[in-house]
Amino acid sequence: MSSREPWSPSSWQERRAGQQPHWPDTGALEGSLKTIAEMPPLIFAEECRSLQTHLGQVAAGNAFLLQAGDCAESFEEFSADNIREKLRVILQMAIILTYSVGVPTVKVGRMAGQFAKPRSSDFEKVGDLEIPSFRGHIVNDPTTTEAARMPDPERLVQAYNQSASTLNLLRAFTKGGFADLSRVHAWTQEFVAASPQGQRYEQLASEIERALSFMRACGIETEQNASLSEVDVFTSHEALILGYEEALTRKDSLTGEWYDCSAHMLWIGERTRELDGAHVEFLRGVGNPIGCKVGPTTTAEYLIELCETLNPSRIPGRLTLITRMGADKIEDGLRPLLRAVTDSGHPVVWACDPMHGNTFTAPSGRKTRHFDDVLREIGGFVRAHRAEGTWPGGIHVELTGDDVTECLGGSEELDDTQLDDRYQTICDPRLNGRQSVDLAFRVAELIRD
Numbered sequence: 001m002s003s004r005e006p007w008s009p010s011s012w013q014e015r016r017a018g019q020q021p022h023w024p025d026t027g028a029l030e031g032s033l034k035t036i037a038e039m040p041p042l043i044f045a046e047e048c049r050s051l052q053t054h055l056g057q058v059a060a061g062n063a064f065l066l067q068a069g070d071c072a073e074s075f076e077e078f079s080a081d082n083i084r085e086k087l088r089v090i091l092q093m094a095i096i097l098t099y100s101v102g103v104p105t106v107k108v109g110r111m112a113g114q115f116a117k118p119r120s121s122d123f124e125k126v127g128d129l130e131i132p133s134f135r136g137h138i139v140n141d142p143t144t145t146e147a148a149r150m151p152d153p154e155r156l157v158q159a160y161n162q163s164a165s166t167l168n169l170l171r172a173f174t175k176g177g178f179a180d181l182s183r184v185h186a187w188t189q190e191f192v193a194a195s196p197q198g199q200r201y202e203q204l205a206s207e208i209e210r211a212l213s214f215m216r217a218c219g220i221e222t223e224q225n226a227s228l229s230e231v232d233v234f235t236s237h238e239a240l241i242l243g244y245e246e247a248l249t250r251k252d253s254l255t256g257e258w259y260d261c262s263a264h265m266l267w268i269g270e271r272t273r274e275l276d277g278a279h280v281e282f283l284r285g286v287g288n289p290i291g292c293k294v295g296p297t298t299t300a301e302y303l304i305e306l307c308e309t310l311n312p313s314r315i316p317g318r319l320t321l322i323t324r325m326g327a328d329k330i331e332d333g334l335r336p337l338l339r340a341v342t343d344s345g346h347p348v349v350w351a352c353d354p355m356h357g358n359t360f361t362a363p364s365g366r367k368t369r370h371f372d373d374v375l376r377e378i379g380g381f382v383r384a385h386r387a388e389g390t391w392p393g394g395i396h397v398e399l400t401g402d403d404v405t406e407c408l409g410g411s412e413e414l415d416d417t418q419l420d421d422r423y424q425t426i427c428d429p430r431l432n433g434r435q436s437v438d439l440a441f442r443v444a445e446l447i448r449d
Ligand code: PEP
Pocket: 071, 118, 238, 268, 269, 270, 271, 293, 324, 356, 428
């Protein structure tokens, strides 16, 4: 079996690798990969082990995972404001979830490296022309010309550099006072005051406020207490472009193990999860916590083999299964999988991606998702876990802190005619800042019920 065979950072090259760009100039590609291989790692092995320990707590039902960020990060929309606003929303959601679920929230951004996109077709038809599909800013440019869509290896280096700057700012914000509990809650109170659904959320927000007042009365000042003013936000992305991931894979001097130092956590997408494929081969050998998307066609037999291949030592927190079946399929589709994995004894984190199974094209022609479907999928996910006695470990969502109009619904009842107003994503539609905080309140209600 593949998991027993020797592994090296390049052993994936012997396997079929789906979704790789057709780089026109292999010399330039090798040059870029060599440059990246000589750059410092973006993260350190010890941080990955710390995240794995936290995720082990999620697997055991003692913590909740919030994994969130862009569908695809952009080279153009890259600014301190953009990063700060995304982080702010993630922190707000985390406090609402921590209070209502009653366990710590493990925060993982789809940030600082989430650039590459799998596509259903290698080509896109534009008029009479067939041009290469857009594969994310790490590969090409979305402009619909042949030249813009030509994969450019220089972009790999730019993606590394942007990831380094993003991570640097994330570290500064999360350790430098921005994440102070009282401050984040004050933003949530502003949100509640301005929200059309305000009354619905007021009770939960004032419960949190009372808890904070109680702490202050006991002499616990959040600003002076590192555990309340500093947070850990880990980074993650889909490990899609395997040459890039290999170039950042380094041996940990402490343990001698290999780590993919492009992010703390990496996941395998729905389109590249073949058991004998290159993506599974690559990720089985790195020490990082890893994830795999689980779509509606997944069978129990496949899933057990996947667990055996990716986590043969059955380390809690090593493997997160991210289900994305669609709101109508999740409850019945998930139950047999939960049963099979539980019976196998594999300690996995179960997370719900309520986005990718609920995408449709609106009458306006825009690709979108409805807030109600997103919530419905999470509802089905929670019910399936309740019925099987397993822990609904977390959510995995595409969001931005900005006031975009990409997903329908939410408390402001965004409709199809508004999608054009601020539709800014370069790939899938994201929840905007308000819809994201809305979602956290609604998930809190679901879990408390
Ligand atoms: C994604 O997470 O952006 C994505 C492409 O998901 P999936 O692999 O589940 O389709």
